[in-house]
Amino acid sequence: MNQDDSANLTSARVAVLGNPNTGKSTLFNALTGIRQQTGNYPGVTVEKRTGLVKIGATYFELTDLPGTYSLAPRSPDEMLTVNVLLGEEPAEQKPDLILCVVDANNLERNLFLVSQILDLHQPMIIAVNMTDIATRNGIEIELESLQKLLGVPVVGIQAKRRVGIDALKSAMANAISKSPDIEHDPFSDELKQRIKRLKAACPDDCQLKRFAVTRMLFDTDGFMTDQLKSQVDGKVLATLKTEQAQMQSEGHSIAESESHARYNWITKHLDSFVKRPTQIHQTTLTDRLDAWLTHPFWGLLFAGLTMVILFQLVFWAAEPASNLIDGFNGVLATAVNSVVPEGTLNSLLIDGLINGVGSVLIFLPQILLLFFILAVLEDTGYLSRAAFLLDKYLSRIGLSGITLFPLLSSFACAIPGIMATRVIKDRRERLITMLIAPLMSCSARLPVYVLLIAAFVPSKSYLGGLIGLQGLTMFGMYMVGIITAVVIAWVLRKTILKTGTSSFVLELPTYKLPSLRNVWQRMFDGGWAFVRDAGTMIVVVTILVWAAAYFPQNNETTLPAPLKNDLATIAAHQTTLDSLDAPESSIDVANLEEEISLAQNRLDAYQLEHSYLGRTGKLIEPLVTPLGWDWRIGSAAIASFPAREVIVSTMGVIFGLGADTDEESDSLKSSLASATWEGTDRPLFTLPVALSIMVFFALCAQCVSTLAVIRRETNSYRWPIFTFTYMTILAYVAALLTFQISNQLF
Amino acid sequence: MSIATEVDLSKTQAVPLQSLGAGEIAEVSSVTGSNHEVARLAEMGLRTGMKVSVSRGGITSIVQLLNGSRLCVRTCSQLEILVTPIQ
Numbered sequence: 001m002n003q004d005d006s007a008n009l010t011s012a013r014v015a016v017l018g019n020p021n022t023g024k025s026t027l028f029n030a031l032t033g034i035r036q037q038t039g040n041y042p043g044v045t046v047e048k049r050t051g052l053v054k055i056g057a058t059y060f061e062l063t064d065l066p067g068t069y070s071l072a073p074r075s076p077d078e079m080l081t082v083n084v085l086l087g088e089e090p091a092e093q094k095p096d097l098i099l100c101v102v103d104a105n106n107l108e109r110n111l112f113l114v115s116q117i118l119d120l121h122q123p124m125i126i127a128v129n130m131t132d133i134a135t136r137n138g139i140e141i142e143l144e145s146l147q148k149l150l151g152v153p154v155v156g157i158q159a160k161r162r163v164g165i166d167a168l169k170s171a172m173a174n175a176i177s178k179s180p181d182i183e184h185d186p187f188s189d190e191l192k193q194r195i196k197r198l199k200a201a202c203p204d205d206c207q208l209k210r211f212a213v214t215r216m217l218f219d220t221d222g223f224m225t226d227q228l229k230s231q232v233d234g235k236v237l238a239t240l241k242t243e244q245a246q247m248q249s250e251g252h253s254i255a256e257s258e259s260h261a262r263y264n265w266i267t268k269h270l271d272s273f274v275k276r277p278t279q280i281h282q283t284t285l286t287d288r289l290d291a292w293l294t295h296p297f298w299g300l301l302f303a304g305l306t307m308v309i310l311f312q313l314v315f316w317a318a319e320p321a322s323n324l325i326d327g328f329n330g331v332l333a334t335a336v337n338s339v340v341p342e343g344t345l346n347s348l349l350i351d352g353l354i355n356g357v358g359s360v361l362i363f364l365p366q367i368l369l370l371f372f373i374l375a376v377l378e379d380t381g382y383l384s385r386a387a388f389l390l391d392k393y394l395s396r397i398g399l400s401g402i403t404l405f406p407l408l409s410s411f412a413c414a415i416p417g418i419m420a421t422r423v424i425k426d427r428r429e430r431l432i433t434m435l436i437a438p439l440m441s442c443s444a445r446l447p448v449y450v451l452l453i454a455a456f457v458p459s460k461s462y463l464g465g466l467i468g469l470q471g472l473t474m475f476g477m478y479m480v481g482i483i484t485a486v487v488i489a490w491v492l493r494k495t496i497l498k499t500g501t502s503s504f505v506l507e508l509p510t511y512k513l514p515s516l517r518n519v520w521q522r523m524f525d526g527g528w529a530f531v532r533d534a535g536t537m538i539v540v541v542t543i544l545v546w547a548a549a550y551f552p553q554n555n556e557t558t559l560p561a562p563l564k565n566d567l568a569t570i571a572a573h574q575t576t577l578d579s580l581d582a583p584e585s586s587i588d589v590a591n592l593e594e595e596i597s598l599a600q601n602r603l604d605a606y607q608l609e610h611s612y613l614g615r616t617g618k619l620i621e622p623l624v625t626p627l628g629w630d631w632r633i634g635s636a637a638i639a640s641f642p643a644r645e646v647i648v649s650t651m652g653v654i655f656g657l658g659a660d661t662d663e664e665s666d667s668l669k670s671s672l673a674s675a676t677w678e679g680t681d682r683p684l685f686t687l688p689v690a691l692s693i694m695v696f697f698a699l700c701a702q703c704v705s706t707l708a709v710i711r712r713e714t715n716s717y718r719w720p721i722f723t724f725t726y727m728t729i730l731a732y733v734a735a736l737l738t739f740q741i742s743n744q745l746f
Numbered sequence: 747m748s749i750a751t752e753v754d755l756s757k758t759q760a761v762p763l764q765s766l767g768a769g770e771i772a773e774v775s776s777v778t779g780s781n782h783e784v785a786r787l788a789e790m791g792l793r794t795g796m797k798v799s800v801s802r803g804g805i806t807s808i809v810q811l812l813n814g815s816r817l818c819v820r821t822c823s824q825l826e827i828l829v830t831p832i833q
Contacts, residue, residue: 070789074782108813109791220781255781259788286816294802388818391806395820401806503783503825505790508808508816 011059012176013093015084017117018101019110020067020425021381021509023129027101027159028064029517031169038525041089041715046080047422049525055173063095069109071116072215072258074223077427082215082227085120086208096176098124104134104141104156105510107274108266114150115262118184119211124152125175127168131156133512137284138277145273151182160515186265191217191257194243201239202232216240218258286381286510293385303386306377307408314370314412321365329358347550348543356542359643360535363415363705364527370409370416371526372519377405378423379514384506391504397486398493400426400504403433407485410440411478414706415534418713419526428497432489434713435723438706439485441478441698444644447663448697449477451648455669456690473694480698484730534708541704542642548613549639554606563606566599604653613639627696627732628689628739630677637702644702687746692739700731763819763827764807766800772829773797779825787827791815798829 018024029036032051039048049064065081073079080089087094100117102110107128117124128141147154153171157164185192198213206212212231217240219225229237247254293299333350340346377383383405391401402424410417417437424430441449453470460469493499556567573592580589608614617635624634632654640647648663655671675684701707707720714720760775774796777784787793791811801808806820821827 069786072785072789106814109811109815112789112791218785220785253784255784256777256788256793259785259791259793263791263793290801290808290816294808296802384818388802388806388808391818391820392804395806400820401818503779503822504806504818504820505787505792506818507790508818 010057011061012096014060014062014097014099015065015095016062016099017065017081018067019069019113021507022101022103023159024067024101025064026515026518027127027129028062029521030159030162030165032062038529041080046077055169058173060172070113072224074221075427079227096123097172098122099127100124101127101129104128104131105137105139108270111266112262115186118180119214121179123175123178124180125171126152126154128154128156129159132158140275142273149269149273151180187261191261198236198239198243201236206231217243218254220255289511294388299389303389306386310373313373314366314409314416318365318369322362325361329354352543352546356539359542360531360538363413366413367416367419367530368523368527370420371523374405374420374423375519375522376514379518381509381511383423384508387506397489399489400429403429406433406437407440410437410442413442414438415709418709428499432492432497434710435492436485436489438701438723438727439481439699441481445697447645447648449474449694451663452690452694455672456685456687477694477698480695484699529712533712534705537708538705545639545642549608549611551612554610563603566602569599570596608653627692627735630684640702642704644697688739688742691742692735695738696731696735699727699734701727760828760830763829764805764821766829767803768800770831771797771799772831775828775830777827783825790817792817
């Protein structure tokens with residue numbers, strides 16, 4: 001505990017942990033209120049959530065650790081909890097108090113983790129949560145007896161209703177720096193002897209003798225031994241080998257020994273502090289709901305409806321809010337335009353900064369909605385039921401049922417989809433889902449498909465008008481992404497994220513009403529994490545692409561003669577328009593404005609062609625020619641790196657129609673249809689070229705926001721770089737094959 | 747649904763967990779596979795000697811443990827849970 005002399009206040013660090021679904025986060029929110037911060041632990045994908053609560057004259061800094069069933073980690077992410085408890089995590093000090101949250105309805109299983117934490121012999125307090133539900137289920141818990149057995153304070157609470165919070169705070173203040181009253185020892189005599197021998201082999205200065213040797217004795221794959229070996233020395237490791245070999249030779253499974261010992265200890269004492277209903281086959285609300293919601297037919301129907309609603313909400317309900325943000329950006333741009341004169345600063349502010357910030361905020365409604373829905377589904381206990389129902393289908397491609405929601409969300413937008421992978425607990429499975437999520441055809445691909453299909457795919461129909469070729473092509477584009485995702489998931493599982501055929505175990509918690517505070521907090525955390533971490537990268541990249549398209553600026557003296565005429569036309573017409581006094585003037589204002597617009601569009605197209613972006617497009621032309629593309633399509637593809645849909649407006653500029661064109665624009669469609677390879681009359685856009693572009697965009701990673709979110713969620717640059725590389729190569733090869741094959745066919 | 751603790755323990759031959767149908771009660775005879783997987787299941791309470799009730803059978807099944815936990819479980823070639831049905 002630290003003393004702050006200046007303010008005469010003290011501060012203490014509290015680690016909050018417990019099994020998943022114990023209401024740990026609800027309690028954390030109830031204790032800390034809005035005084036919370038989120039961030040990331042270095043090197044792992046785990047989010048760090050801390051909060052402050054003042055109890056008396058002491059500030060308690062609470063750290064909400066990820067839910068866990070045990071302190072036997074098998075990965076760096078899981079090791080984090082142990083490291084925080086031991087004070088081994090960089091920039092983290094050992095906690096002054098451990099607050100362990102347990103579910104009153106499932107004490108037997110929850111006490112397994114408690115028993116492991118007690119091995120640390122650190123100051124600890126236990127909050128028995130959801131006592132109201134336990135009472136309703138006929139479970140009586142004698143907290144005093146439990147406290148006596150464990151030797152640490154035990155407080156009964158209802159975190160959602162904030163019952164017992166004051167008592168818990170008071171107990172926390174008293175528990176600081178008080179180690180457990182008794183030495184916890186749940187093991188059989190044989191295991192006690194083994195632990196004793198290992199402790200004896202430890203160096204005298206080892207701080208964690210008991211905890212370290214216990215964890216190493218039951219270590220099944222060497223991970224924990226590797227992590228803790230710095231605490232001990234070679235002598236302990238040699239003794240460990242001997243003890244483990246003896247255990248196995250005597251027929252004791254190392255994997256099950258610890259569980260057998262701790263659960264036996266729990267079962268032995270359970271009746272002394274828990275009274276459960278004597279009536280057997282008691283049907284609970286969860287039983288009744290599960291009869292429907294996990295039913296092979298009705299359950300699937302409900303899961304299907306839930307997903308349709310989720311998809312619709314993310315896809316459609318967020319649209320008005322996104323449009324509002326877009327409209328606000330337009331108003332802001334107009335305001336800047338009226339204050340800042342035309343030129344570099346004006347373009348930087350409008351096309352770079354406002355556009356960049358706008359492209360971050362425009363995703364926010366979708367992200368908030370998705371997190372709201374997922375939080376409700378998870379908090380009620382339904383998400384794991386849906387995962388159960390869908391698991392048998394997704395397991396065929398090596399994924400589990402829980403991956404469906406993130407993947408489905410990705411059809412609306414990969415960004416919330418990738419953030420939704422937080423519901424996946426298995427690290428490798430979460431990574432695979434993140435890496436294939438961008439292959440789902442998101443809404444940003446739609447403008448590309450709509451424009452090119454309408455312009456180049458014949459409007460034929462089959463089966464009496466039931467199936468149209470254009471609709472079929474659109475469906476095909478979606479299928480390209482889905483099938484590729486299945487193949488990539490399989491390849492990843494067999495190669496860099498090798499997991500073999502894996503099992504799937506997921507707890508199905510009892511159903512309960514969601515905590516609105518939790519739902520709000522998760523929604524806010526998700527949205528803020530996106531804006532804070534991914535937003536910065538998106539804005540930077542958008543400004544870089546703007547600069548590439550803006551610089552170098554054309555020199556008026558070196559412009560070709562027709563464009564010099566355009567400049568003169570603009571200047572002359574503008575002077576005429578400025579000199580007009582009355583709207584009823586005989587001059588055709590609309591015609592003048594139209595001529596200015598056309599002249600400006602030609603100048604913009606020339607500017608883009610000679611910008612760094614246009615030059616790069618020409619540089620890569622030999623690379624994209626095999627795809628049927630020329631430098632103009634190549635430039636548009638590069639310009640669409642911040643977001644795929646940008647290709648439509650970029651093509652509008654390149655083909656002299658201005659940046660305001662959209663996928664429904666007839667003039668853009670006809671411009672594309674009449675475009676030819678430069679210096680020839682050979683059509684540039686043909687059906688094979690259109691198909692090649694669509695396939696490229698179906699598979700490419702042209703979305704800086706997606707890459708920024710992958711970086712944020714994996715806490716590493718490695719995975720976004722990997723995603724960009726594999727998707728670009730894949731998109732290139734697929735577009736090449738599409739063009740070359742379809743060129744032979746059509 | 748709670749599981750009866752006092753039941754007829756006349757046992758039949760051990761069968762894979764996924765072969766049990768909804769409503770069947772069994773005792774876990776063995777959990778074999780990688781230490782990692784076996785330990786993970788044991789920590790969650792699914793270990794040798796435990797009585798389980800199957801709510802939904804099949805490749806991915808729902809089992810209820812004696813302690814009240816409900817688990818969704820899919821085994822694989824590297825993890826086998828054999829159970830002995832209790833009649």
